Amino acid sequence: MSKAKDALFPQTERFAERLQTLLNRTVCDFAKVDGRILPIGSQSIVGTNLEDFTSRPVQLRSLADTPLWLDVSAYLMLDKDEGQFLTVRSSVCALLVGDPPEDVLHYDYQREKERYTEAHVQVHARHTALEQLLGELGRKEVDALAKIHLPVGGRRFRPALEDLLECLIDEGVVEPHDGWYEELQKSRLEYRFKQVAAAVRKNQGTAIRELERLGYTVAAPTEGRRKAIIRRLLGPSGSPANDDSRPKGRPRR
Numbered sequence: 001m002s003k004a005k006d007a008l009f010p011q012t013e014r015f016a017e018r019l020q021t022l023l024n025r026t027v028c029d030f031a032k033v034d035g036r037i038l039p040i041g042s043q044s045i046v047g048t049n050l051e052d053f054t055s056r057p058v059q060l061r062s063l064a065d066t067p068l069w070l071d072v073s074a075y076l077m078l079d080k081d082e083g084q085f086l087t088v089r090s091s092v093c094a095l096l097v098g099d100p101p102e103d104v105l106h107y108d109y110q111r112e113k114e115r116y117t118e119a120h121v122q123v124h125a126r127h128t129a130l131e132q133l134l135g136e137l138g139r140k141e142v143d144a145l146a147k148i149h150l151p152v153g154g155r156r157f158r159p160a161l162e163d164l165l166e167c168l169i170d171e172g173v174v175e176p177h178d179g180w181y182e183e184l185q186k187s188r189l190e191y192r193f194k195q196v197a198a199a200v201r202k203n204q205g206t207a208i209r210e211l212e213r214l215g216y217t218v219a220a221p222t223e224g225r226r227k228a229i230i231r232r233l234l235g236p237s238g239s240p241a242n243d244d245s246r247p248k249g250r251p252r253r
Contacts, residue, residue, distance in 0.1 A: 008078055009037055011086040012044040019046065019072065019161075022187045023058065026180040027165050031058040033072075043089065047073035057094070057101050060168070061175045068174060069096040071106075072161065081201070087111075093161055095168075103146075109158060119158035120149040156199045162188035 016035035023031040034050040037043075047055030048071055057069035074091035078084060094106035103124040110118055124146045134144045152158050162184045168174045177183075200207040208218045 007084065008042060008044055008076070008086075011078075012037065012046060012076055015074075015076065015086060016046045018187070019048075022162070022165075022183065023048075023070070024177075025183045026176055027060045027168060027174045028058055028070075029061060031070075035076075038075075042077060044076045045073060046076060055092075057096055061177075063173060063175050066097060067099050067101070068168075069101045070094070071096060071101075085198070093164065095164065107152065107159065107164070108149075109155075111155070116149040117151040118155050119152050121152050122146050122149060156195050160188050160191045162191070 012035040016033045020031060020033035023033070031048060032050075033046065033048055035044055035046040036050065036053065038045060038053065045053050045055075048058045049056035050073075055071055055073035057071040060068040060070055062068040071094040072092070075089045077087050077089050079087045088109060088111070090108075090110040092106055092108055095104045096102055097104050105121060105123045107121050108119070112118070127145050130148075131144045134140075139147070166181075166184055169176045169180060211218055
């Protein structure tokens, strides 16, 4: 196993374990989540009911007779800058209902996606007026609404899985375990703190200015460290590697 895979494997296992614990302490009883290293490249996958490298839905604690399901998967890698932080390359979180399960909606995230916003949600529903409008534009799909990619916060501010689980509980469609709110809060804060840390690494000038405005004194790194940080932030193209920049090739509307 390569050095990168050696570092990736334990983090992948911990991620899978945390996700399984979260589900079984909030809205599931016997959810199983696994993580595996992909055979090609220094990447891994974490998913519900993982078979080979494909996730399958797990059943939620539905309060109705109709079953409710959740299908979660994420392709992971180590960050390109320092090679130590677990990073999501792409992920899918789908809510399904019925037997057999049918899609209700799914949240997608794909890093550096070319055509649509990296983080978006698609809703599987019918809307007559929207279908008419899209038909006039030459889009004839029966499931026209499901083809619309609705943006949800971009790379750093996209919703957490915990937000969807809380919604299902608040709407009264699943029966949560005792202590569900504390479990969701703990898991969600961990996720958001990691997003804040990543945003700071990519936007250090903004972070420094705000800390100094609040009265902190920020010490500069050594000259060698400073040059290494600048080279890393500029990236191979020589332009700032801002997480929120528009990916190359995406058509402007």
